[in-house]
Amino acid sequence: MARLVPSASTAPTSRPEAPARDAELSAKLNRLRAGVLGANDGIVSVAAVVVGVAGASSASAPVLTAGAAALIGGAVSMALGEYVSVGSQKDALLARRAAGGHVEDDEIVSPWAAAAASFVSFFLGAVLPMLAIMLPPADVRIPVTVVATLVALALTGAIGAGLGGSSRRRAAVRVVIGGAVALAVTYGVGSLLGAGIA
Structure with missing residues (x-):
């Protein structure tokens, strides 16, 4: 009986570059998703602070001061947290490599790069509520900030979910509800404190 030998066109071929390409793409998507989530944190954190302070005072200086402090403090905090997390990883x-374990070079991420990316993404997200609260006239700045914040949260939630392969609509609704609750609570607390001080 003659043995059939697969021809070159039908023989299975190994593609060692495919797993490496897939791993690189996955790493890029994870970094992009982390950036979107960092921006999301910047949006909701700073928006909650400025809306809360605006609820307590109609003056622009306290709102600007608190917003700037939240922006810088939040961005630095995010960067430090990411640096510590990625540095530990x-x-x-490296300890696994030293012990004889196989570690690819592309698995080792720079803590400094991760910290910088986290700082920038939070900062860029936080700029939106700062502009929304400072640019409009005082009598409409809170509604403008709330609408701008919720629209931005819906977009970042949908983008992050899309990158992660989950439902965009569900993620957008979830993050908008969470953001609306945060804004309502901080505005309420600010209003109560402002009334108490006055």
Whole structure:
């Protein structure tokens, strides 16, 4: 009986570059998704602070001061947290390599790069509520900020969910509800404190 030998066109071929390409794409998508989530944090954190302060005072200076402090403090905090997290992950991977474990070079992420990306994404997200609260006239700045914040949260929620492969609509609704609750609570607390001080 003759043995059939697969021809070159039908023989299975190994593609060692495919897993590496897939891993690189996955890493890029994860970084992009982390950036979107960092921007999301910047939007809701700073919006909650400025709306809360605006609820307590109609003066622009306290709102600007609190918003700037929340923007810088939040961005630095996000960067430090990311640096510590990624630095710990890098140390664990290097220890596994030292112990004879196989670690690819592209698995080792720079803590400084991760911290910088986190800082920038939070900062860019936080700029939106700062502009929304400072540019309009005082009598409409809170509604403008609330609408701008909720629209931005819906967009970042949908983008993050799309990158993660989950439902965009569900993610957008969830993050908008969470953002609306945060804004309502901080505005309410600010109004109560402002009334108490006055």
